[in-house]
Amino acid sequence: MTAQGTASPIEKTSEAPWLSLVGIGVDGIEGIGKSAREAISEAEMFIGGERHLAFLPEDGRPRVPWPSPLQDLIDQIPGYRGKKLCVLTTGDPFFFGIGALLAEKIPIEEMKVYPAPSSFNLALSRLGWSLPGVRAISLHGRPLRSLLPHLVDKDRLAILTANRNSPGEIAGLLEAEGYGGSILHVFSHLGGQGETHVILTARELASAHSEDRIQDLNIVAVELAAEGQGLSGHLLPGLEEGHFRHDGQITKREIRILTLAALMPKPGDLLWDVGAGSGSVSIEWLRAEPSLEAVAVEKSKARLENLRANAEALGAPRLRAVHGEAPGCLTELSDPDAVFIGGGLRDESLIESCWPRLKPGGRLVANAVTLEGEAALQRFFSAHGGDLVRLQVSRLHTTGLLHGWRPGTPITQLRIAKP
Structure with missing residues (x-):
């Protein structure tokens, strides 16, 4: 794996x-095609979940159930080269399935893949929804609050759940975040004889005891409906400061929006948020795209506690928080694709320490609020180039019956991309 969590290239x-990688539905072997049946018939051994292995005939061929964690067995699979191995999985192996993990270890030329309709395909076909118009999400191995960045009024979600309790937990989260009127379609055993379809609002499901109508194998499709201005409800960054726990050390909303635009996040990118304070920049970075990664570095224990609480509360639980003082604590971190340095600069030594670690094509953004910090940015700019921008936000205030503008602290921002 690379530092961004994507697969390293595998030689052809x-x-x-x-x-053979064979997708199976709840109807078992009967529901798969002729070519997939032949792959199963010719296999010398099998790997799969207990449920999938139970579909096979008892003929003495070795069967290996998936362990926990899966990676222990995946690492061993290349050692079976030379045998006819059949891996059984659910639905489409490359849609939130085991296929991507196997492709990190084995060239695709050495595989034959036989996908079956995924539970997403089946659920959306029952509803008449187009897959490109739906946000597909998996909660397998992910915390419930990772759903928060996806809550946008009038949007549609399809959520692969962990177990029969997941629909109620999803409904409870929606109700708590101001989406209680959202309609949930809970499908169980899609494609099987026991298929069910339960339709309730989030508020109804959160307060009802519906587990008897919901099975472990389920998927939830959601028609989101916001009730007022909740935490989420928009596609672009710009959470109000009131959503964050902080002691005043926070990148203000308008400056944060411009900072994130200057950082130009791309899928899979890793951000260093150095002197993270409340973590507002790195949290909004992570909320923007599920494949993004971020490390927030903060020397204050109190601010670090706030940062961690904010990441959990605002749907960015994958944020890695590091307690330490830069640049010393940066040595063990993976090289970043983007670096943000907050407003506490005194000299250019911190920027000069981060610059060599930034990957080619990476972006560095540094904000300064003091004369010393501004001078440091000017010296770095003179040595390396880039852009210097002065930003200031003024807010309306009232004096008696009159109105006027109250200017905020001016921010000097350095923006530079590494060749």
Whole structure:
């Protein structure tokens, strides 16, 4: 794996396909095609979940159930090269399935893949929804609050759940975040004889005991309906400061929006948020795209506690918080694609320490609020180039019956991309 969590390139091979990856629905072997049946018939051994392995005939061929964690067995699978191995999985192996993990270890030329309709395909076909118009999300191995960045009024979600309790937990979260009127379609055992479809609002499901109508194998489709201005409800960054726990050390909303635009996040990018304070920049970075990663570095224990609480509350639980003082604590971190340095600069030494670690094509943004910090940005600019921008936000205030503008602290911002 790379630092961004994406697969490292695998060299192509002339090896003949030896691994069959077969997707199965709840109807088992009866529901798969002829080619997939032949792959199962010719296999010398099988790997799969207990439920999938139970569909096979008892004929003495070795069966290996998936362990926990999966990675322990995935790392061993290349060692089976030379055998006809069949891996059984649910639905489409490359749609929130095991396929991507296997492709990190085995060239695709050595596999034959036989996908079945995924639970997403089946659920959306029942509703007449187009897959490109729906946000597909998996809660397998992910915290419930990771849903928060996806809550946008009038949007549609399809959520692959963890178990029969998940629909009620999703409904409770929606109710708590001001989406209680959202309509939830809970499908169980899609494609099987026991298929069910329960339709309730989030408020109804959160207060009802519907577990008897919901099975472990379920998927939830949601028609989001916001009731007032909740935490989320918009696609672009710009959460109000009141959503964050902080001691005043926070990048203000308008400056934060411009800072994130200057950082130009791209899928899979890793951000260093150095001197993170409340974590507002790195949290909004993570909320923007599920593949993004971020490390927030903060020397104050009190601010670090606020930062961690904010990440959990605002739907960015994957934020990595590091307690320490830069640049010393940066040595063990993976090289970043983007760096943000907040307003506490005294000299250019911190920027000069981060610059060599930034990947080619990466972006560095630094904000200064003091004359010393501004001078540091000017010296770095003179040595390396980039852009210097002066930002200031004025807010309306009232004096008696009259109105006027109250200017905020001016911000000097350095923006530079590494060649």
